[in-house]
Amino acid sequence: MASKGSSLLSPHLVKLLDADGYHKVKANNGHYYYISRMAMRHTNWLKTFCFISFLSILAWGCFFQGFPLYPGLYFGCSSAAWKKAVLSSAARQEGGQLTVLVTGAAGFVGSHVSLALKSRGDGVVGLDNFNDYYPVALKRARAANLQKAGIFIVEADLNDRVVLSKLFDRVRFTHVLHLAAQAGVRYAVKNPLAYVHSNVGGFVTLLEQCKNSKPQPAIVYASSSSVYGLNSKVPFSEDDRTDHPASLYAATKKADEVLAHTYNHIYGLSITALRFFTVYGPWGRPDMAYFSFTRNIVDGQPIKIFQGPHGEELARDFTFIDDVVKGCVASLDTALPSTGSEGKKRKKAQFRIFNLGNTQPVKVGDFVSILEKHLKKKAKRNVIPMPATGDVMFTHANVTKAQVALGYNPSTDLDTGLGIFVKWYKSYYKHGGEHEGMLKGYKPY
Numbered sequence: 499m500a501s502k503g504s505s506l507l508s509p510h511l512v513k514l515l516d517a518d519g520y521h522k523v524k525a526n527n528g529h530y531y532y533i534s535r536m537a538m539r540h541t542n543w544l545k546t547f548c549f550i551s552f553l554s555i556l557a558w559g560c561f562f563q564g565f566p567l568y569p570g571l572y573f574g575c576s577s578a579a580w581k582k583a584v585l586s587s588a589a590r591q592e593g594g595q596l597t598v599l600v601t602g603a604a605g606f607v608g609s610h611v612s613l614a615l616k617s618r619g620d621g622v623v624g625l626d627n628f629n630d631y632y633p634v635a636l637k638r639a640r641a642a643n644l645q646k647a648g649i650f651i652v653e654a655d656l657n658d659r660v661v662l663s664k665l666f667d668r669v670r671f672t673h674v675l676h677l678a679a680q681a682g683v684r685y686a687v688k689n690p691l692a693y694v695h696s697n698v699g700g701f702v703t704l705l706e707q708c709k710n711s712k713p714q715p716a717i718v719y720a721s722s723s724s725v726y727g728l729n730s731k732v733p734f735s736e737d738d739r740t741d742h743p744a745s746l747y748a749a750t751k752k753a754d755e756v757l758a759h760t761y762n763h764i765y766g767l768s769i770t771a772l773r774f775f776t777v778y779g780p781w782g783r784p785d786m787a788y789f790s791f792t793r794n795i796v797d798g799q800p801i802k803i804f805q806g807p808h809g810e811e812l813a814r815d816f817t818f819i820d821d822v823v824k825g826c827v828a829s830l831d832t833a834l835p836s837t838g839s840e841g842k843k844r845k846k847a848q849f850r851i852f853n854l855g856n857t858q859p860v861k862v863g864d865f866v867s868i869l870e871k872h873l874k875k876k877a878k879r880n881v882i883p884m885p886a887t888g889d890v891m892f893t894h895a896n897v898t899k900a901q902v903a904l905g906y907n908p909s910t911d912l913d914t915g916l917g918i919f920v921k922w923y924k925s926y927y928k929h930g931g932e933h934e935g936m937l938k939g940y941k942p943y
């Protein structure tokens with residue numbers, strides 16, 4: 499198709515060739531080449547084909563392989579500024595013993611534990627995808643608190659293997675506190691795949707990264723009281739069966755527990771699962787009843803109180819955030835190191851499961867009465883049959899194991915805890931907290 503020419507060709511011949519449908523092209527070496535117009539057209543088609551193929555591979559990678567989910571971030575996480583921010587956040591201060599990656603650091607529990615760790619000198623790096631399941635403004639406000647304390651949050655999805663691997667290349671994490679998840683029991687009927695994406699896919703992506711690391715970090719992660727599902731024996735103990743989940747949310751948390759066991763068994767990852775019982779408190783989750791009921795009572799809107807099929811009241815073992823933070827920190831402190839390295843197990847590793855509850859279940863109606871007392875306002879109660887969206891009738895934790903192993907001793911009763919929450923709520927929304935848009939257009943059930 500292309501014929502090599504030379505500057506020695508006579509102008510007459512060049513003219514002839516042009517007329518015959520050839521392009522004259524000068525190469526870097528000074529030689530001229532004559533390429534037929536047909537070949538040029540083919541070359542252009544080839545370029546277009548290659549470009550479209552490149553875009554298709556990129557799109558395929560983004561949507562199915564979790565590879566660079568946010569191209570901006572992907573490139574951003576190679577920048578010098580990014581590396582500096584990560585390293586400075588991970589640096590331990592005086593008294594600090596651990597270097598912890600906290601996933602879900604802009605979340606409710608994640609933000610509290612991150613601050614607690616940082617305040618005692620541990621190195622803390624956060625990871626959060628700032629999804630809009632509930633108002634992002636609240637997550638940003640929590641993140642601003644962390645930033646003030648010197649904690650950098652990597653903004654990425656857990657499924658983003660590229661970002662995770664860059665992060666672990668930079669920092670030798672001694673521990674991972676994995677709290678990122680798609681939360682909420684009832685929203686799972688609306689958006690089941692969000693739970694599979696974060697709680698199953700994201701968890702496995704993280705475990706893969708941890709198992710391949712050298713050294714492997716010890717992992718402490720959030721399970722849930724919901725794994726007890728339809729069990730009727732109370733209080734719930736860690737040795738009870740957990741194979742009757744009542745919601746898809748619970749099923750994904752149960753899946754996490756069995757997945758964690760597999761990684762512990764095959765790769766020697768040290769793993770601790772914490773079964774949280776309806777955690778509440780300042781900087782909490784607007785989708786949860788204590789928060790949304792408060793908002794409705796303040797606004798003079800009715801609240802819906804669910805009741806069982808025979809008119810029974812539901813009850814929860816509401817647990818105050820400060821107690822849960824202590825449980826998380828003690829779990830990190832007592833976690834033994836993982837025994838494997840770069841995907842190879844050396845010996846048996848620690849595997850633990852703990853309930854972190856309050857041990858004092860309260861009926862939802864009584865919990866509303868306590869809120870009314872602190873808000874000095876009556877709720878407009880609308881008692882309705884429990885919708886078929888995955889709720890269980892009651893939860894009640896036995897925390898003996900956590901008491902023995904972690905020194906866990908919940909000390910905040912619901913009255914005290916809700917008083918602290920209401921004080922925070924009033925102050926936050928009085929001082930410019932984003933009230934507008936709070937759960938706007940969002941109906942979890």
Ligand SMILES: O=C(O)[C@H]1O[C@H](OP(=O)(O)OP(=O)(O)OC[C@H]2O[C@@H](n3ccc(=O)[nH]c3=O)[C@H](O)[C@@H]2O)[C@H](O)[C@@H](O)[C@H]1O
Pocket residue numbers: 681682683721722723724774775776777785786787788802803804812813814862889
């Ligand atoms: O322990 C957990 O593992 C879970 O705790 C939390 O789930 P739940 O215990 O369901 O909390 P939450 O929604 O505050 O409802 C509290 C009570 O109010 C009742 N409830 C709720 C809403 C409503 O409109 N009416 C109502 O009666 C409702 O029936 C219930 O009896 C977390 O959201 C979840 O992510 C997970 O961490």
